[in-house]
Amino acid sequence: MWAMALAIMTVTFSAFGTKELPVRMDPPNWWVGMPGNSVELLVETLRQEAIASVTLTQGQGVRMLKDEAAQNSAYHYVTLVIEPSAPAQTLVFTVKTEKGRKYSHYYHLEARDASRRSHMGLDSRDFIYLVTPDRFANGNLANDQVRELEEQTLDRSEGYQRHGGDLEGLTAHLDYIASLGATAVWTMPVLVNDMPRASYHGYAITDHYRVDPRFGGHRAYKAYAEALHAKDMKLVMDMVPNHIGTAHRFYQNPPDSNWINAWPGRPETDKNGEVGQPTITNHRYATLYDPYAAPSDQQQFTDGWFVSSMVDVNQRDRHCAQYLLQNALWWIESIGVDAFRVDTWIYPDQNFLDHWSTAIHAVYPDFFIFSESWVHNEHSQQYFLDRHSTLDGAADFMMYQAWKEALEKPTTWNGGLNHFYLNLAADYLYREPENFIVFLDNHDEGRFFAKVKEDKDLYKMGLAMLYTMRGIPCLYYGTEVLMKAENDHGAMRQDHYGGWPGDTKNAFTGEGLTTDEAEALAFVRALADLRKAHPVIGTGSLRQWAPYNDVYAYSWSNDEEVLLVMVNRNADPQYFGLDRMLDGLNTFNGTQVLFETKPLEGFPHTRGLQDIDELGAYRIASNGLTILRFLK
C-alpha cells in the first residue's frame, strides 16, 4: 500500500515534467514507419534503483520483444517491435524496482517528418564552412553560463575557457556564411560537455541526447537546422563514436563495465582525467593493416584512450553499439541532419563502423558520412576508404599535406608543386575521390595564412586552388579574414570578428577590418561567385599537367567550357605552353581571363583565339594563379 502511494506520487511528478523523472529511456522518443521496425530502449532509474521488470502497459501495434537486465541493475535493455501499421501514439511503460516501487513512463512514438530529409547528402557541388560554435557569434548572452553545469568559466581572453558563442549567433549569420560560397556548415560537436574545463570544444560528450544549453539546447539546434534548409544549405553534424567525457554517466555508472575500454590494473582517473593515467592509445593506426602487427599494439591503438579526459568506448559491446547507432538515427530524424563528419574514425572498433554506417544508409540512402581519417600516406588513406565501403568520403589529409608542400616549400623533383601534382595523380588509388573533403586548415592545425608566413600571394593562390580543386572544399571560419594563429588550439579557435556585442572589428559588416582583411574577404567572395557561376568546377572532367619551370596547371571541362587553372610558383613570371592542351585550340570559339590572383601589367584581360594561337603560351605572374576560360 505504501509502495503504491509512492508510485502514484512519482507519476504525478513526471506528469508535471519536473527534472525529477525517476526513469530515463534512451532514445527519448522514436518514430513509426522507420525501416527495421524495432528499437532497443536503454531504461534506467536515475536514482540508481535496481530494476525488477519493465512492461508495456499501453500501445497499439507495438509489442515488447525482450526485457533484458543489464549488468548494472539500474539499467534494462528493452526491445520494442513496432508494426508498420502502428499509429503515432504515446506508449505507457511500467517500471518495477526490486524494492517494489512502480513507475509509469510515457514514451512518444511520433510520425516522421519528410521535410527534414529534403536536403540530405553532400556532393562535389557543395562547399563546407567549419565553425567552432563557442567562438563564432554570441547570439544569446543569457545562456553563456548555465548554473547546473560544472564549468562556470567565461573569459574571452582565455583560449580554453568558454566564450559564449551559440547556435543562435550562428543562425543569425548564415547569409555571411553563404556569401563565402558555403552550402553546408559543419560545427564542432554541440552535444553537452558537462566537463569541469575546456568544455568549449565539444569532443568530451557527457549526454548523447542533449544539445549543450550553452549553445541554446535542442530548440536552438532545430531552429538552426530549419534556417539552414530554408536557405538551401545543409547541416553537417560532428559525431564522436570513439570516446566520451569522463563526466559521462556511462563512465561514472555504466550499464555494463563492458561499455568502456579499461585495462585491469589501470589506475582510475577522476572525472577531470587527472588522477592516475589511463592507458592512452599509441596512435599507431598501422597496427590495423600491418601484417606483422603485435596484438598488444593493436589493442592499445583501438582501445587506448584518446586523451586522459576522454574515455574510450567499447563498440564491440552489442548494446553499446546499438545505443550509438540509434543515437545517430535519432539526430538525423529529429533534427534533419544532412551529413556526419565522424571524429577520429580510425580509433573505434572498425567492424562497428561498418555496421553503423551500413545501418544509417539502410534508413537514409542519400545520407553522407565522411571520416576524419588523419593519416600520413596515400596507402593508409586508401586502406580506410577501401576498408569501409559505406563510408561516403573522407577529409583529405593527403591533399592538405600536398598544399603544405606546394605553398610552403620550393619545387624539387618530388617536392613543392611536384608533390601536389603527384598527390593528385595518386587519386587512382581511391574510389570516388570527388567525395574527399579538401581543406587548407582546420580546427586542429594552424591557420593557413600563418603556414604561408602571411604571404598574401601564396594565401590567394591556396584559396583559389581550394575553390577550384576536386572534392568538397572546406573553409575554416576566420581564414577568410586572415586569422593566423598557428600553434595553440585555444588560439586557433579564436572568436570570429563581430560575433560579440562591442567588437570593434566585424567581419559580418566589414566594419573595422584592416585593408588586408577586407581585401581577403572580398577575394574569397569573388572565388565563391566564380565557383557558383561555373559548375564545371568539381563536376566536369579534370585533367592536370606536370609542373615545368614551377608552373603547374589543371583544367575542368564539360560540353560548354574549359577552365584552365595555371599556378606559377617561380620567382619570375612564367609561361604555360597552351600547345600542351592537345585537344586542339581550334575546337574553342573564344577565350577570356576569368580570374587572376595577381594580374600582370600590360596584359589584356580578353583576347581572341587568334592571339592565343600567335602567342602559343600564357604568361602568369610570379606566385600567381590565373584561370583561363575557353568557350566551346
Ligand SMILES: [Ca+2]
Ligand atoms: Ca551565448
Ligand SMILES: [Ca+2]
Ligand atoms: Ca577506441
